[in-house]
Every structure is written in structure tokens, then in C-alpha cells.
Amino acid sequence: MTPRGVAGLPRLTVDGEHVPPRHLARLVTRTARALTTAGAGPGRAAALACDHPLTAVVSALAAEAAGAPLLLDGAAPSRRIAAAAAVHATSTGEPVVEVRPRPLALPEDTAAVFWTSGSSGDPKAVAVPAAALAHQGRATATRMGITAADRLLLPLPLRHAYGHSVLRVWRTSGAHLYAESGFHLRTTLTRLAVEGITSLDGVPTMYRMLAAEAARDAGSARLLAALRIRGCGGDVLTPTLYDDFLAATGAPLHDGYGLSEAGPNVALNAPGDLRPGTVGRLLDGVRARVTGPRREIEIAGPGLMRGYLDPATGALDRGPFTADGWLRTGDTGTVTADGWLTVGGRIKEILVVHGETVAPTVVEDAARAADGVVDAAVVGIRHGDRGDAVWAFVESPDNDHAAVAGRVAEACRRRLPPHARPRAVRVVPALPRTSSGKHDRVRLRVWASDATAVAA
Template sequence: MTCTHRFLDKGLRVTKAFIAPLWINGVRVPRIDILRLARDIRGSLKGLHQDTVVVMPKNPLVSVIARKVALECGLPYALDYGSIQRSPDVRHVYLDEHGNVGLSRGWSYPLQDDCARLVSTSGSTGNPETVVHSSHAIAFQARVLAERLGVGAESNMLLPIPVSHAYGASVVELWLNHNVPLIIECGDVIAGTLRSLLERRISTIDVVPSMLQILVKLSRRNTDLRAALSRLDLLNVGGDVLPLGLANEVERECGQKVFDGYGLSEAGPNVAISGPGVYKKGTVGLPLRGVEVRVDARDEVYVRSPSLLSGYLRGTNVVKQVNKDGWLRTGDLGSIDSEGYLSIRGRSKSAIIVNGKTIAPFEVEEAARASGVCEDVAVICTRGQSQLSDRIHVFFIPGRVHTPQRQVEILKDVVRTFGAGPVVLHRILSFPRLPSGKIDKKALKESVS
């Protein structure tokens, strides 16, 4: 989307500005409505103090337009309410669902010279943080992401991921600055995604593993959906570790490679992504151009990139998180093969140490899924007074194979193969999930603490 001061000032009289097609919840947004909204938001933001953070509303149309306008007005913006509520002393205003500015709150505080965007981390393994990015970091991410995915004006990208999250924001930038047509689904996401896949020619979709699992399950009973999935140019997945069994199932059922990727909010967010000509099953692809990745002796992943965060916003301070050489410690476990492809095994802080043995929960979960006795599974550990009193908890949604008693026996055997000690099984109907679609392991741990 070419969105300049000139077209915002002159509004509808400018006809040369190109705006890529945009659909929200199945409805095409007229170009004239986008122009009017941009003009009105600019009028609302006019006169605000330059240190004011503009907090985006939940309305996806207002949010995607307002973030562009805010930057043009020299104002930083927050993608969600939580990212600014953790620092209430920072001067901020809320945009309502129509793009109007509410009352200014907080105190005037200069975050830093190039504070462009605030976004919350998921908080899947700890307390959420507020990440600060520069305008340079945002532009870099959009450029290298478009390059890796090979998308452009001829693409139709389907985004059933919240635009207030880091990856969703990076895809929105492709529409804003790289003329990529975008279909946003944010209501009944599953129903909307099915409608979009069945009603229009989608070239690219971005999903989390849990949604991919649902789509594949539905495609077994719906030949039209299976055909739509098989026609995709790119089936991208991220947000959590992709089970190899699920990737194999997609390939078997739909004839599609699953292009896995890896990132984190702190990195802008994308670090490594699979794409056309950059694919190896079981990996998250190669690092994006200009992004460096290394793994230390403990298998922890470090990233150095032009799109790394400026720091965490804590109170009214932006606290740097990179070391003196510019490397960010991700907290993720991984490995790099001889060709440079990166593989991720999960969070280092989630590693389970039982009887002196370190176990990655994802590896246990993958083995449990492969056993065929559960539809989905999550593994956590509760700490005791000593390693001998640590307990592994396996939460699982039972499958239709074997009796309940036999399912328990098989799952216990799976855990024992990793050399772990006592295991507690929890049969459940569904998992608590974060807005990103990830299983909320923090909530699971609290349920047994």
C-alpha cells in the first residue's frame, strides 16, 4: 500500500496511490473506504505529543491502517492493550473501533529516538514482556520476508492469525508496503478460513500447528477442502514446534510440503523460514538474508539481526537484551546442520531434568503422538524438593485407538523410553490455548501445582 503524507492530506483526490486488495472476514474492503479511514485517522492523531504511544484497537481494519498512519505522524504504536498496560506511566492514547482518539493517559516520557512499535510476547513459558522495535527493524523484516516467500501483487495471502501478534504484524507489512493482497480472518477463524479456502484462489496461508491439524482432519471428509489445500503455493506454519508426524500427514493427505519457520517477538519476529528452493523436512529452513544464527555448547540458539528488539519496555525504561556483540539469547534449543538448516526442539527453560537426565518435552510429545493413542498431547514437569521427587505430567486428548487402560499403558511406556521417572497422566477433552494458538503450558502447570 502506497500511503504517503500527500495522499493522506489530499485524501480522495489522489488516484495514483496503489492499494493492494484487502478482505476482512470474507468481505472486500473498498479502496475508497481505506483512503477515507486513513485520512480520518490522520486527523485524529494530528497535534498529539511526539512521545505519545498510539494503542491499536481490536478492529483489524482500523488497526492495520492506523499503524501506518501513526508512523507517518512520527508516533510509536502498540499492537495490543497489554503491551502498554504494563507501563502505564508512558504517555499513550487508545484508538476506538472507528479510529477516534480517546483521552491521553500517562506521563510524557521519551522512549527513545526510534521507538516505532510495541508488541507483547506470548508468555507461554513465563510472564509476558513488552518488546520495542524500531522502524528500521520493521522495514527490514518485511523486505526479507517478502523475498523468502516470493510473494507479490499476484499473491493472495490468507492470514488467520491475529494482526496484533508479531508474525501477523509482519504479514500485514507485506500488504502495507509490498502490495501483497491480504485476506484477514479474525472472527470465527476456523469457519472463516474454510470459507476463504473454498471461495477464492488462495496462494499462501499462515497457520499454527494446532490449526493445521484441524484443517487436515476436516479435509479427510471434505474433498473440496483437500483440493484447495493441494492448490496452495505455500502452506506456512509457525508459532510452535511442528510435529514431524503432522508434516508427513499433510504431505500424504494433501500432497503439500509444509514450510516451517522459526521466530520470536524479540527478533522482529522472523529468524529462519522455509520457502521455494529453501526446504528440508524436519527443519525450519535457512536464516533470512542478513540474519545470523549460532548454537552454543548447550544447544541454545542465539540470533543477530537488523530486526532485533531495541529492548523490553519496563516501567518507563527500554532495557536492552542483546549482548555487547549484538547477539540475542533466544532461550530455544536447536541445531544447525552442515548445509545451514536450523532445527528447533523447544524452549530451554522447558527442559525437564528428572533423575539427572535432561529431556526435551517436545521429543516426548512427538513420540506420544507417533504412538497413535492420542490426538494431541502436552508434557510439563513439576519440581519437587529434589530431582527424585520431580514429576512428569502428560496431558492428552485420547484417540479412538485402544481402550483407555491400554492408552495409559502405552503412554507410560513412551515416557519411560526417555529414561524419565514417575509420570502422571491427565486425560482431557481440550487444551487451554493462548491467542496465538499455542497450548498454554503455564495454565497446565498451574492446574497441578
């Protein structure tokens, strides 16, 4: 067997160690053959069962070569879909294939299965066809102007849709990918200083740390400003973080809008093509419309999923699609005639207080302005016809929780109208997060509900 797509692999560096192209090609060929021997192929999946970046890259390339769907984020038992084979990492980070019996039959055009974050509900398996992944790589690389001359630093897991989309851009553009096992502030700054990195991708939490470091250290600020692309995704980029990063470095963040069900990238702010206050311009080939009284964003284009996959039967659920084939995103927003998109928030997460709508991100930004607050997350607890009670959970290393809560309340009084101010502030050493790094609002609602019940 000669796997498809092994020749001409782009340059790869993992945790600072260059992976010679011949060695990478051998790993891909060997893994693809092992997957085929295990029974993986069209409709019979291979599961990426670890987070090691070398194994993740090899698994993606090998599954493509074998024609097998790749299951991502499949390690959690509650989420597992029966696959023909699972790929683990050895102690050296190289892949090893484990055969699994009785794989689930998937739609044959499925190329990858992502899991939604589960930040506001149960995670769902998203079945994505090969054509959607190919379009995502091409359209994103084109919008961001990425070529073989670029060096992409990725300190994010490749098992999530965001990280995997960068992998597609790498494959499409021929750029040099620097994949990291995780984000470490000093390591990231060292890579920027030594490796000639041109593009950095990360989540808001990461950029909050980088902005704070840049505000303290002019050298770090210069390194971040020298990047051509500072991609920020995976969660909402708040106006405060955007402004803080810009003030510390003199350079903007390039955020966007996406969801696992649609690519993930739908719209992007790019170098030289950026409008603060929006999530960017729609990618080529993507259309958006806003419908209904809630102003829900709906998406059409070549990057859409086939549907949600039933982990037990392999059947596809097309419930999120309209009768004419548009994807209902569950997000509110606006779109201009020339394709610039603005997102208001998740419909499920929008709070209604005394008849007034409140976006959690606005309250979170106000809470973060208080001294000693590292991060904040806001949820609402419904109280009959009175609407939502706003609960703010703030992350702080300060052990004087009462003092922190008082500062948060004061910051919110200065910045928010009365109906949007939190009715309760709880200080925690660390906010709960999903596996993709988003605030776990499901768990926060449980905490708030439990506390409400005890108080009653």
C-alpha cells in the same frame, strides 16, 4: 497535515468484504490526524485496543503515518503501557481514537511494541525500531517469493508479532490481503475455493484441524494442496503434524523459526527451498551462532529489538544481549554453515529425567497419537536431585478420562524410552492457552504442582 505512506495502499478484504482503496486511504488519513491531535507521535504511542482486523490494519498504517509507536496486545490491564491515544473499533469495525492522559515517553525510534507470549514466564514488552520492521517485511517477502500477484489469507490476530509480520509483507509486496476476525474451518475452506488464495498463514492447532478435514474430504485436500504457501508459525510444528498434513494433502507445511525479539521471522522453509526436520534457512541479513554447553542459539541482524521496555518508566532492558550485541534466544539448536537452522526447544522447557534430557514436544507427539486426544502439552515438576517428573495434560472431548489416560499411557509406552514417559496423565476438556495460542505452560505447572501437593 498530510500523513506519510497513505498513497498506493495494497488491496484489502476483511471478513469477505472488499475494502475500496479510497475508503481505506480516508480511514488511514482520518485516524492519523486524530492520533496526532491526541498527542501521538515520535516517542508517544498509540495503542491498538481491539482485535477487529480493519481497525488493526488502519491503526498500523495510521501510526506509521503519524510517526507514532504502535502498542500491540495492549488491552490487558496488567500489560498496559500508558499511551497518548488508543484505537477502538466501532460497531462497523471502523477505528475511533480515544485520548489518554499522561502517556509514557518511549525511545523515539520505537515503531512497535509487541508482548511476548508469556507461555513459559511473565510476558515482556518488546520495543522494535522502524528499520527492523522494514527489514522483516522485505526479507520475508523475498524468501517466500511473495509479489503483488499473491493473495494472502490471514485468520490470525494482527496484535501479535506473527500476524503483524504478515501485515508488513502485505505492505512491502503489494499483495492482496484477506484478513479474518478469526479461524473458522468452513470459512477458510470457502475462501480457498472462491478467492484464488495463494498463501495461508496459521498456527499448528489450525493446521491440525485442516489436516483432519483433508483426511476426510478429498476436495479440502485439493484446496490446501493448491496453495503455493502454507505458512505455519506461532508455536512448534511437530514432526507428527507435518507428516499428517503431508499424508492428507500431498503438500508440505512451510514452518520457520522466530521470536518477537527478532523480527519475528529468523528462518523460514519456503516453496522450493525447504528441508524437513529444520525450521528453514536464515533470512537474508540474519546470522546465527550456537554457544555454550546448552547449545543456545544467538541471533544477529537488522531485525532485532532495541530491548525489553519497562512499562512503568519506558527504560530499555538490554539484558538478553551479549556484550558483542547478539541476542540470546533461550532456545537450543544447531545451524549449518549454509544457514539451515534446527531448534531443539526452549532451554526453560527442556526436562531432565534421571540425567537424560527430554524435549516436551517429543512426549506431546506421542500423547497425541492416542485415540480421542485432540492436543497435548507436557511440563516437568522438579523433585530435588531426582530431576523432573513428566506430566502430560491432554485435551479430549471424551468424558471417560480414565480410558483416555490409559490410551495415552499405552501410546507413550510404544513410542518413548522409559525415562521420557509421563509419570502422570491428566485429561481436560480444553488446554489453557496464551493470547497468542501457545500452550500456557505456566498455568499447567501450577496445576501439576497443586495436584502434587494434594497427593502428598
